[in-house]
Amino acid sequence: MPQQETRKISNLLQSLNQSKKKGLAWLIDPDKFPSADYFIENFDWVKDSDLDLILVGGSDFERSDFSEIIDSIKKISGEIPVVIFPGSQLQLAENADAILFLSLLSGRNPDLLIGQHVHAAPKILKMGLEVLPTAYLLVNNGEITRVHTVSQTLPILNSNPTLVKNTALAGYYLGLKYFFIDAGSGATNPVSSQVIESVKDLVPCPLIVGGGIDNLEKLKDAFEAGADLVVLGNVIEKDPGFLSEVLDYKAWYNLSLNIN
Numbered sequence: 001m002p003q004q005e006t007r008k009i010s011n012l013l014q015s016l017n018q019s020k021k022k023g024l025a026w027l028i029d030p031d032k033f034p035s036a037d038y039f040i041e042n043f044d045w046v047k048d049s050d051l052d053l054i055l056v057g058g059s060d061f062e063r064s065d066f067s068e069i070i071d072s073i074k075k076i077s078g079e080i081p082v083v084i085f086p087g088s089q090l091q092l093a094e095n096a097d098a099i100l101f102l103s104l105l106s107g108r109n110p111d112l113l114i115g116q117h118v119h120a121a122p123k124i125l126k127m128g129l130e131v132l133p134t135a136y137l138l139v140n141n142g143e144i145t146r147v148h149t150v151s152q153t154l155p156i157l158n159s160n161p162t163l164v165k166n167t168a169l170a171g172y173y174l175g176l177k178y179f180f181i182d183a184g185s186g187a188t189n190p191v192s193s194q195v196i197e198s199v200k201d202l203v204p205c206p207l208i209v210g211g212g213i214d215n216l217e218k219l220k221d222a223f224e225a226g227a228d229l230v231v232l233g234n235v236i237e238k239d240p241g242f243l244s245e246v247l248d249y250k251a252w253y254n255l256s257l258n259i260n
């Protein structure tokens with residue numbers, strides 16, 4: 001029987017959702033992972049920060065050293081959970097703290113709705129990873145990013161919040177517990193506030209938002225629209241210093257929630 005004893009990340013996401021405090025996740029793309037030394041030199045301070053989560057995954061990753069990369073990340077993560085954000089069932093490692101068990105609901109590619117999952121499930125059971133059943137929706141202004149190409153699916157349009165809502169509701173009725181709306185890595189336009197608000201109003205679950213969020217204004221828009229956890233990837237690759245700036249902003253934002 002699967003043992004679902006560890007619920008550390010589940011509790012973390014639920015508590016962000018219930019407290020209305022905002023969380024930040026840093027996405028590390030293993031394809032672009034520079035070296036363990038680069039990480040320690042530039043990000044050793046992260047273990048003492050209030051970063052909520054580190055996600056690791058990529059659309060194209062095919063190397064066999066996924067768990068070595070996670071080991072290197074663990075050197076700078078301290079108590080911050082390291083969670084797999086898998087592009088495929090090849091991105092699994094038992095030294096991670098949990099896995100986003102994604103089903104790509106915005107598309108109609110059966111392999112990403114249930115196929116990869118059947119291959120991954122017995123491996124995950126053996127590894128004893130905490131599993132986070134997650135509805136994954138790609139939503140943007142029609143741009144084709146890497147994840148669309150790899151998944152052979154089209155995004156739902158920001159201009160069609162009704163379809164996003166109906167898709168999220170179907171995911172909720174299927175029993176999925178976490179919702180991740182992603183514009184795609186490096187998207188020019190992030191998920192719109194209207195889309196975030198409409199899912200937030202409908203689904204009483206932790207809401208993760210990412211893709212193309214590359215400045216504080218876009219981060220603020222996502223927080224205000226109702227994202228519980230915002231994912232940043234490309235912007236940190238381009239400007240590692242932005243991570244500390246954004247963490248300061250999150251601290252200020254959460255403090256202002258207490259005051260208002």
Ligand SMILES: CC(C)=CCC/C(C)=C/CC/C(C)=C/CC/C(C)=C/COP(=O)(O)OP(=O)(O)O
Nearest residue numbers: 057058059087088089102104112116120146185
């Ligand atoms: C449940 C398991 C084990 C697998 C299923 C995995 C599913 C459904 C994946 C959905 C489609 C997919 C390919 C998602 C990839 C998401 C991801 C990790 C994106 C990270 O960003 P990149 O797109 O690699 O960024 P760059 O374009 O910057 O390289």
Ligand SMILES: O=P(O)(O)OC[C@@H](O)CO
Nearest residue numbers: 185186210211212233234
């Ligand atoms: O790299 P960015 O654009 O921040 O996107 C992060 C993540 O949501 C991609 O799946």
Ligand SMILES: [Mg+2]
Nearest residue numbers: 029058059060
């Ligand atoms: Mg990638």
